[in-house]
Amino acid sequence: MSTSTRRARERANTRERIIEAALHVLETEGVAALTIRRIATDVEYSAPVVYQHFANKDALVLELVAHGHRLMLTEFRRAAQEPDTDRRMTCIASQYVRFAGEHPHLFQVMNDPMVDADERRRVAEPVIDVLKELLTTWSAAHDVVLADFDQACEILWGTLYGIASLSYLGSVGNDRARYLAEQALRTILLGWRTETPANGRPASS
Amino acid sequence: MSTSTRRARERANTRERIIEAALHVLETEGVAALTIRRIATDVEYSAPVVYQHFANKDALVLELVAHGHRLMLTEFRRAAQEPDTDRRMTCIASQYVRFAGEHPHLFQVMNDPMVDADERRRVAEPVIDVLKELLTTWSAAHDVVLADFDQACEILWGTLYGIASLSYLGSVGNDRARYLAEQALRTILLGWRTETPANGRPASS
DNA sequence: TTAGGAAATCTAACAACGTTAGAAACGGGT
């Protein structure tokens, strides 16, 4: 019986090595170099072996997308330790754009329309939850009652993605995009505070 | 001599037909169906003929991207006729997201990281210029002096793209994304007005 | 009217891709 558990362990191990190899190829050489044969060569196997661990290439890529979101999650958690509630929000913005700049190819597949929409939403959920937490504490700290909390989150998330895309699509440099994201967040939050006219009630939409 | 001009005319004509066929395939069946052989079949030629009009597939796709931006430009100009300066801005936002919803596959290639960044920026320029115009008249109408005009434009552009992406990436429906874009724009503009404290001078950055 | 030559077009092929089938090799249990 011990041999079967060892075999399972070995299986899981090579599976992990495949993911790591794929991640390495993606991050260092971009999405164009991410081929099954290339990955197989890097882990010193023949191509079909990959299909014993993943149904198809999309399933493997999805694993990379999940890894990317986990990575982003840890960096978000670090930024979320900033004590000041306002700076905490801009820190998140800056961190999001920085991630896109430091892992451009990973960021690309994380937002590739080719990967299944439901799966992408699923793996992105924990990251968005951090944003939700932060927005909750921020609005509480400023006595701001948002008319529609989910809507506010979606606006923030979309804005961050859009400005990060400015960078990775080549419109502006990453440093500038980080600054833009911070400013955009500041402005939006200021707008939300302004909408709540000091008595703590939401203003008209 | 007249025959050569006729030949040139015919050449230009088939070139145009190729673009139209490619556009039709893209819009109706998506980017996965956009293959050279498929396009050639649709215009009743063999595949290599395409290469007599375009250096490679990327060049043909770039033509579609340019077409997409021209289309977006006309819809922007239409939205820009709204007399009220505030509603004009939210109209643009709504129109941008609507475009992404009505031409999802076109929108996809228009923002595909695979197409050359410089070329993409070049063809997108006229559309961004409309946004710049509108922001100029808006700020003038409200006595708002933006600390950094280009930065403000980039924020708006990035925000619109990000929220439109929420829709075409499948996070939210297009109707909701349109509403989100309008709200986001309203909030940002409100923030900029708030930063300018009624005396017409810019506030701190 | 016809021979020549450029332009246009086609067929066939190449390399690389994702993916699958079937053979070969391996390795533990009886």
Place this chain on the structure above:
DNA sequence: ACCCGTTTCTAACGTTGTTAGATTTCCTAA
């Protein structure tokens, strides 16, 4: 020592973008 299941490989299929070379078309010039 044999056997059977697992693992792995080789070979192949169909499709992609792209190119070379042959073939056809069609205008020009004798």
